[in-house]
Amino acid sequence: MTNDFLKRIRQRAKDQSSRIVLALDYTDKDPEKLEAKSRKIIEELGGNLAAVKINYHLLLPLNLESVKRIVKTAHETGLQAIADMKLNDISSTNLTAGNYLWSAGFDAVIANPIVGFEEGLAPLIDQAHSDGRGVIFLVYMSHKGAEDGYGLTVLDENGNRLRLHEVFLERAVKWEADGVVVGATKPSIISYVAERLKGSRPIFCPGVGVQGGSHIEAVQAGADFLIVGRTILYSDNPAATTERIRSDVWAPHQET
Numbered sequence: 001m002t003n004d005f006l007k008r009i010r011q012r013a014k015d016q017s018s019r020i021v022l023a024l025d026y027t028d029k030d031p032e033k034l035e036a037k038s039r040k041i042i043e044e045l046g047g048n049l050a051a052v053k054i055n056y057h058l059l060l061p062l063n064l065e066s067v068k069r070i071v072k073t074a075h076e077t078g079l080q081a082i083a084d085m086k087l088n089d090i091s092s093t094n095l096t097a098g099n100y101l102w103s104a105g106f107d108a109v110i111a112n113p114i115v116g117f118e119e120g121l122a123p124l125i126d127q128a129h130s131d132g133r134g135v136i137f138l139v140y141m142s143h144k145g146a147e148d149g150y151g152l153t154v155l156d157e158n159g160n161r162l163r164l165h166e167v168f169l170e171r172a173v174k175w176e177a178d179g180v181v182v183g184a185t186k187p188s189i190i191s192y193v194a195e196r197l198k199g200s201r202p203i204f205c206p207g208v209g210v211q212g213g214s215h216i217e218a219v220q221a222g223a224d225f226l227i228v229g230r231t232i233l234y235s236d237n238p239a240a241t242t243e244r245i246r247s248d249v250w251a252p253h254q255e256t
Contacts, residue, residue, distance in 0.1 A: 004132030005108050005178055006201070009080045009225075013050040017250045019219070020242060021051040021082065021204060023229030024058055024070070034058060035066045039073045041238065046077030048242045051107075053227055055084035064104055071105035080107040086138055088112035091123040098127050108134035110181060113171040125175060134178030139193065140165040142183025142207025169193055172201065179204055179224075184213025187221040194222025208245070219249040 013019050022045060028034045035058075042052060052074045058067065071081045083106040087094050094111070101109055109128070111121055121135070128135050140150045150165040165182075172180045173196075180197070182190050184205040193203055202224035207213035209231025218226060228245060235241040 003129055003134065003178060005080070005128075005134030008107065009051055009134075009202070012078060012080060013225070015078075016047060016050065018048050018050050018246045019223070019225045019249060020049050020246055021053050021225050021227045022049050022232060022242075023053045023055070023084075023206065023227050024233075025055065025229040026057055026233060028061075031061050031063075031066065034061060035070060038070045041233065042070070042073050042077055042079065045232070045239060045242050046074075046079055048239075048246045049077075049079055050225060051080035051082055053082045053084050053229075054106075059083070059085070064100065068104045075105060081105060082107065082136065083109045086110055086112050087121075087124065088115045089120075090115075091119045091121075094121065094124040095127055098124050102128075102131055102133060106133070108136055108178060110136045110138055111177075113137045113139075113168045113175070113177075117171070117175055121175065125177070128178075129176075136179040136181060136204060137168060137172040137175075137177040139168045139172065139180040140182045140186055140189050142185045142205075142211050142213060144185075146183060146186075165189065169196055173197070177201065181206065181227075182223075183207045183211075184215065184218035184223065184226065185211055187214075187217045190218060190221035190223055215245050215249050 024038045026037050074081045083101045125135050152164045153161055154164055156162055179202045181204045182193050184207040204225045204227055205218045205223040206227035208215045208226050208228045215226050232238050232241050
């Protein structure tokens with residue numbers, strides 16, 4: 001499976017020999033400082049990145065014009081921009097969010113497949129794909145409490161017992177999502193997902209470093225992209241930390 005978003009992010013990863021998605025998880029009470037720090041770190045580290053991810057750390061305190069400028073800086077640096085909203089609502093709300101995100105320049109959005117397909121995510125996926133954008137499904141999060149939800153045992157329509165994350169993975173394939181999110185803290189689940197997907201769509205793994213996930217173990221298990229935030233943003237030397245992670249994991253796993 002390929003679409004414009006997947007082609008762009010895979011090409012970027014190959015060109016820069018990087019599978020790092022920088023999560024811009026800055027916190028600052030001053031919106032101007034938030035925007036300035038975000039744009040500065042993109043310009044500083046962009047050569048070692050494949051993409052940036054923006055979530056509520058920036059989406060709530062900043063106005064849309066500020067977000068547009070950050071996304072524009074990412075694009076000028078050759079990066080893809082992913083909106084991490086974990087969209088989980090009826091289609092009219094998802095479409096409205098999509099309209100704002102695409103107008104801001106985002107290349108993809110993360111969504112929660114629990115909301116369902118018809119009158120849920122189907123219109124958003126169609127909207128995104130019609131404009132060369134992507135929708136990435138949340139399959140298993142990286143925090144310690146993730147098992148309380150994603151590890152639940154459920155019955156499918158045929159009465160088979162499955163883990164909730166297994167259901168979400170099957171939905172990602174059936175509904176033509178453009179990637180899946182699986183926590184780097186769950187290498188066994190990454191391996192399971194990688195075996196099921198067989199490279200048809202990328203696996204994005206958050207939780208590297210601060211949350212305890214190993215970038216090396218995640219990639220060895222089958223991760224295509226590593227979502228890294230605080231480990232880089234708040235290190236003594238963000239450039240050196242980024243380069244270390246980049247070089248550690250590119251050579252052993254070069255196909256994205």
